Amino acid sequence: MHAVTVREYARITTGPMAVANGLDQATVSDVAFDWVCKESERLRKAGAGLVQLEGRRWLRLDNYVGVLQAPDGTRIEILPKTFDEGDDATQARRLLQKMLQRCLHLEPRISAPTGLQVFDGPLTEWVIQQFLAALDTLVKRGLRFDxxxxxxxxxxxxxxxxxxxxxxxxxxxxxxxxxxxxxxxADRPENRLLRSALDKVCRQAKEAGNKRLAYELAHQLLEIPPSRDFAKDFAQWRSDRLTAHYRPVRPWCSLILNEQNPLTVLGDWTGNSLLFPMEKVFESYVEACLRRALRPGQTLKAQAASRYLATHDEQPWFQLRPDFLLFDDGATTVLDTKWKRLDANRGNSEDKYGLSQADFYQLYAYGQKYLGGCGRLALLYPQTATFREPLLPFFFNDQLRLDVMPFDLTTGQVVCDDWL
Structure with missing residues (x-):
C-alpha cells in the first residue's frame, strides 16, 4: 500500500513526471488519481467539491482534512495547513487529533504513561484506537441489559x-x-450500534494492536445482534444516569457508522476514507474552547438564527446566522470564525491582510440586525507565523466596532488578554 501525506490545498499529480513529494505536492498512482477525480465529481453534485483541476495532470485539494483510500490501496492523508516552519506532519497530525477530540466534547482521560503518548498513525487508525479504548472501558464496567x-x-x-x-x-x-x-x-439500541461499529472496525483495522483488541472485544459482544437501522437506534440511544458510562464511546461510534455528524459531511466511510471540512472543525473547536473559558454570568449561543436581512411581502428573507453570540451581563458580542490564513505584513489598501470584503459585509449585517448598529463584533482566524497579534480595530461607525483576532490552536485561546 502506497501512503502519501499532504496538507490542505496540496497539489497531486500522476504519471511518469517525477515530483518531489512533500506536504504541498505528491505523486499518486493512475488508479488513485482517476478515483479522486470521480469522487470529487460525485461530491460536487452534492455541493462539496473535493479537488480543483489544474491542467490535465494536476489536482489541487480543497480545505478538507482526513484520509482518502483509493481502490488500489493508495492512502492519501490530508493534514491541516497551520504550521509554517518546515514540513512537520507529526505536529499537524497531533493538532488535528486534539481538535477532533475537543470538537466531539470528549474529556481527556488520565491513563498510564504509555497511554499518554500521542498515537502517530494515520487518522483512521487513530479513530479506531479511540473507539476501541472507549469500548474496552465500557465492557469492563459492564454492558447494560434490558x-x-x-x-x-x-x-x-x-x-x-x-x-x-x-x-x-x-x-x-x-x-x-x-x-x-x-x-x-443486552439486545438494546446502544449495544446493537456498538456491535455494528465493532464489526466494521474488525474489517478495516490494519494496526496490529487495534486488530488484536478488536477481535477480543468482538468475542465478548458475540451474542448481541448488529443494528439493522442506524438512524432509528441512534434516536433511541438513552442518555440517563444508568447509561452515563456509554457517553464517551458514542462520538466514535457515530463517526465509524457515519451518523449525520456535523463534522463529517462527505458521505460514506468508503474503505478507510474519512474526511472533515476544516472550517467546520475549526468552528466547533473554537466553540468548545470558548465554553470552557466562560466566566460566571457569560453565556455563549451557537448558530443564532433569529434575524433576517430583509422582509418581503410580510415574510422574512435571507436568514443571518452568526457562528456565536456572547452574552455578558446584558452586553452582546457577535463572533464569527474563518478558517483562513492572514498576513499581518500585508496591511496595505490593496492586500488588506488577506481579509475578504464579503466577510466584512456579512459582519456589518450581523451588527445591524443583532446589535442594532451599536456594539462589538469579532472575527477569529487561526494563529500562524504571519498573524500572531490582533489587528487594529475596524469601525463601521462610531458605535459599531469589529476586532480581528488570532485564535491559538495549541492553547485553545483567543490571543487578546482583555477580550474574554
Whole structure:
C-alpha cells in the first residue's frame, strides 16, 4: 500500500513526471488519481467539491482534512495547513487529533504513561484506537441489559398465550404454543450500534494492536445482534444516569457508522476514507474552547438564527446566522470564525491582510440586525507565523466596532488578554 501525506490545498499529480513529494505536492498512482477525480465529481453534485483541476495532470485539494483510500490501496492523508516552519506532519497530525477530540466534547482521560503518548498513525487508525479504548472501558464496567418482548412458538407455555395466533394453528400443530414473553439481555439500541461499529472496525483495522483488541472485544459482544437501522437506534440511544458510562464511546461510534455528524459531511466511510471540512472543525473547536473559558454570568449561543436581512411581502428573507453570540451581563458580542490564513505584513489598501470584503459585509449585517448598529463584533482566524497579534480595530461607525483576532490552536485561546 502506497501512503502519501499532504496538507490542505496540496497539489497531486500522476504519471511518469517525477515530483518531489512533500506536504504541498505528491505523486499518486493512475488508479488513485482517476478515483479522486470521480469522487470529487460525485461530491460536487452534492455541493462539496473535493479537488480543483489544474491542467490535465494536476489536482489541487480543497480545505478538507482526513484520509482518502483509493481502490488500489493508495492512502492519501490530508493534514491541516497551520504550521509554517518546515514540513512537520507529526505536529499537524497531533493538532488535528486534539481538535477532533475537543470538537466531539470528549474529556481527556488520565491513563498510564504509555497511554499518554500521542498515537502517530494515520487518522483512521487513530479513530479506531479511540473507539476501541472507549469500548474496552465500557465492557469492563459492564454492558447494560434490558427487558424486551419476544414472540415465538414453544412446546410449553411461557409468558402470555397469543390466543388469536393459537386459534389459527393448523390441527397438526395444536401441541405448539404461540406465546409472548420478556427476556433480559443486552439486545438494546446502544449495544446493537456498538456491535455494528465493532464489526466494521474488525474489517478495516490494519494496526496490529487495534486488530488484536478488536477481535477480543468482538468475542465478548458475540451474542448481541448488529443494528439493522442506524438512524432509528441512534434516536433511541438513552442518555440517563444508568447509561452515563456509554457517553464517551458514542462520538466514535457515530463517526465509524457515519451518523449525520456535523463534522463529517462527505458521505460514506468508503474503505478507510474519512474526511472533515476544516472550517467546520475549526468552528466547533473554537466553540468548545470558548465554553470552557466562560466566566460566571457569560453565556455563549451557537448558530443564532433569529434575524433576517430583509422582509418581503410580510415574510422574512435571507436568514443571518452568526457562528456565536456572547452574552455578558446584558452586553452582546457577535463572533464569527474563518478558517483562513492572514498576513499581518500585508496591511496595505490593496492586500488588506488577506481579509475578504464579503466577510466584512456579512459582519456589518450581523451588527445591524443583532446589535442594532451599536456594539462589538469579532472575527477569529487561526494563529500562524504571519498573524500572531490582533489587528487594529475596524469601525463601521462610531458605535459599531469589529476586532480581528488570532485564535491559538495549541492553547485553545483567543490571543487578546482583555477580550474574554
Amino acid at each position: 427487558y424486551h418482548a419476544v414472540e415465538e412458538e414453544r412446546r410449553f407455555l411461557r409468558g402470555r398465550l397469543l390466543v388469536g395466533r393459537q386459534l389459527r394453528q393448523p390441527p397438526g400443530r395444536a401441541h405448539y404454543f404461540q406465546v409472548e414473553h420478556k427476556v433480559f439481555d
